[in-house]
Amino acid sequence: MPSEKRDPVDAIVVDVADDEHRVTINRGSLDGVKLDHRYLVYELGRDDIIDPESGESLGRLEIVKGTGIVIHVQERMSTIQSDRTAKSSSRRIVRRPSKAMQSLLSIAAGFPQEEEELQNLPPSELPFDSPKKGDHAKRVNA
Numbered sequence: 001m002p003s004e005k006r007d008p009v010d011a012i013v014v015d016v017a018d019d020e021h022r023v024t025i026n027r028g029s030l031d032g033v034k035l036d037h038r039y040l041v042y043e044l045g046r047d048d049i050i051d052p053e054s055g056e057s058l059g060r061l062e063i064v065k066g067t068g069i070v071i072h073v074q075e076r077m078s079t080i081q082s083d084r085t086a087k088s089s090s091r092r093i094v095r096r097p098s099k100a101m102q103s104l105l106s107i108a109a110g111f112p113q114e115e116e117e118l119q120n121l122p123p124s125e126l127p128f129d130s131p132k133k134g135d136h137a138k139r140v141n142a
Contacts (some may be wrong), residue, residue, distance in 0.1 A: 010138040014077065020127035021082050023068070025137045028076045035073055039080050039137045041065040041128055065135060066128040080137065085123040123137065 011025035026031045045061035047128060068080035 008038040011023075011039070011137040013131060013133055013137060016128075016131050016133065020131055021125065022071075022079055023128060023131050023135075023137070024077050024079050026077055028078050030075045033070060033073050035070055037070045037078075038067060038083070038140050039070065040067050040140045041080070041131055041135055041137045043135050062093045064129070064137075065131050066126070067140065068128070082126060082128050084128075086126055087123055119126045 011027040014026045015024035017023070025033075025039070040062075042062040042064050045063055048057040048059060049061055050056070051058050066082050066084050068082045068084075070078050071081045072079040105137045
């Protein structure tokens with residue numbers, strides 16, 4: 001049965017990977033989804049937000065769970081990988097035997113037996129923030 005092309009912008013999360021780094025949405029190649037498309041994953045707040053000046057409804061608040069890139073596309077669904085990273089200012093000290101330590105004379109002379117090097121740690125990948133089936137996903141510009 002041929003299906004009507006659905007809006008690739010508005011999608012629903014239909015599956016969440018155990019590590020929460022990947023979600024699957026109910027849109028795929030038949031809907032125009034392509035590799036490397038970027039999506040915002042979010043949950044809708046329970047209540048409408050009312051403008052205190054006009055009294056009009058502003059809609060429901062989008063509670064952001066994260067952003068991600070489409071890494072796999074099937075006809076009717078796609079997998080999105082979180083693209084969030086923690087900016088790391090962490091450093092580690094790496095100790096290794098000193099080249100000077102190779103000589104017994106250097107030990108007797110009091111040269112350091114280890115060399116230390118300070119290395120910056122790379123940023124770490126972050127999962128989506130508690131994604132669940134039924135959350136929404138919309139395409140955003142890269």
